[in-house]
Amino acid sequence: MNVMRLATRGARPVILGCRSYQPQSSGNSTQWQRQEPTRDFSTGNVYLDVTIVVGSGIGAASSIPTVLSVAGFTEAGIAAASLGANLMSVSAIYNGGGVAAGGIVAGLQSAGVLGTSASTQAVVALGVSAVTAITGYFF
Structure with a gap:
């Protein structure tokens, strides 16, 4: 057009x-x-922008256990009729009847039972903070 x-x-x-x-x-x-675009990509307050970016990362890292539990990866095992059970079923079908060691389902179950390490939480926090900063800049 x-x-x-x-x-x-x-x-x-x-x-x-x-x-x-x-x-x-x-x-x-x-x-x-x-x-020309006149849009300002920040709130105008640097401290508020940094607080939003850092807070999103900390919030994401601290919510890992809750998200895993809601998805069905609990300390007692994979909960019945949950997303974790569905993922386990699909994984077992594609792997010939068993869940592969070191796979996604095994890793999520391990994180649900044992918790996540500080390095994993740091990686999640940095990743979410980076995505928040990038989307805040461009959108």
């Missing part, structure tokens, strides 16, 4: 790619004028 066909849809701004174009009427013709 070309820009002139978009112009007939009204006086709304049109976004093409990452650039915004506003219709500018002069006489009988409509011109399209490119507008």
Whole structure:
């Protein structure tokens, strides 16, 4: 669809790619004028931005046991009729009747029973903080 066909849809701004174009009427013709983005990608407070990024990482790392438990990887084993049970069933089907040692299901069950190490929690915290910072910058 070309820009002139978009112009007939009204006086709304049109976004093409990452650039915004506003219709500018002069006489009988409509011109399209490119507008530079004016969006500020931060809250304007550096301390608040850092707190959001660090807090998201700490929150994600501290919620690992809860997430595993809700998914069915409990200290007593894999809970019946849970996501963990479904993953175990699928893993057993694809592995010829048994769950592979060192696989995803075995690793999640181990983390559910024994907990996660400090290094695992640090990796999760850094990963979530990085994703939070990147999405906060671009979106």
